[in-house]
Amino acid sequence: MRNLTALALIFGASPALAASGPFFSLGNTDFVVLVAFILFIGVLLYFKVPTLVGGMLDKRAEGIKSELDEARALREEAQTILASYERKQKEAQDQVQRIVATARDEAARAAEEAKADLEKSIARRIAAAEDQIASAEAGAVKDVRDRAISIAVAAAKEVMAKQMTAASGAKLIDDAITQIETKLH
Template identity: 65%
Template sequence: MRKLTTTLALSLLASPAFAASGPFFSLKNTNFIVLLAFLLFIAVLVYFKVPSMLGKMLDKRADDIRSELDEARKLREDAQSLLASYERKQAEVKDQAARIVEHAKTEAGLAAQQAKADMEASIVRRLAAAQDQIASAEAAAIKEVRDRAVVVAVQAAREVIAKQTTAQSASKLIDDSIAVVGAKLH
């Protein structure tokens, strides 16, 4: 670092401006001309208020940076509040989903119990209907057997009566039947 500083100082001393000869306050002295040009340049800058403009520009830039930082801080706070809001909503939705699942499980259990009860009631109804059909079939079978027995008995009685009936007893039966019918009609 020291070597660099020394080299820089020596290079400035070896510049053409220091090679001038003669009196310092002469227009032939390049050092004086450079000094005058530099002072004139500084005067022009001060006349046109360049330093105050630079200060204003720097102040404006600092204010802009400060306002951008404030805006960024505000945006960060808004983002954090929005994130917290979404996290709360997510927790609420998660809780609601758990409640919906629990409710669905309860409803499914109740529906299963109701279906089981309905199935048992249906089985009881079908058993009762089957028993009614069996009783009806038994009654029909008994009636058919009785009817058949009556037909067989009538046929057997006809054959027996036909074998044992003579012409005289047949005539007497006809007369008795006419008398019974006549008594019932009058």
């Protein structure tokens, strides 16, 4: 009610009062507008529209507050997930570095083993080549010796054939037979 009185005083002190003619007449548009406005405000108050509007605004504020709380919770969850993924990424990167280091170490060991195996293989091949060379030398020496013997036997045969007579041949045969008889008995 105080509101209505205050409104009446405010609108009552309008320039329309200073004009000529009665203010409280239905012919005065200012008066009609004032009465309609007061009725409108009364209807709004009667149906408790300000309380309803306030309640709707409060509900809206609560909805916004709950959405903000949910957004904060989602943000914290997202930060937690981001931190988890960053930690996992760091762990994966560390694991990759360990794998690379292990692979390098294994590659270095494999290279050393391959180098040692290569050196052993080269040593075996050199030894096999030296054996082949020695065998070839021994074969060549044997061939030379056999040829020398063959040549010496042929030369001795030729020399003996030229120097030997029938009587000396018969004597050599008899000596050989007696040597064989003595060696056999």
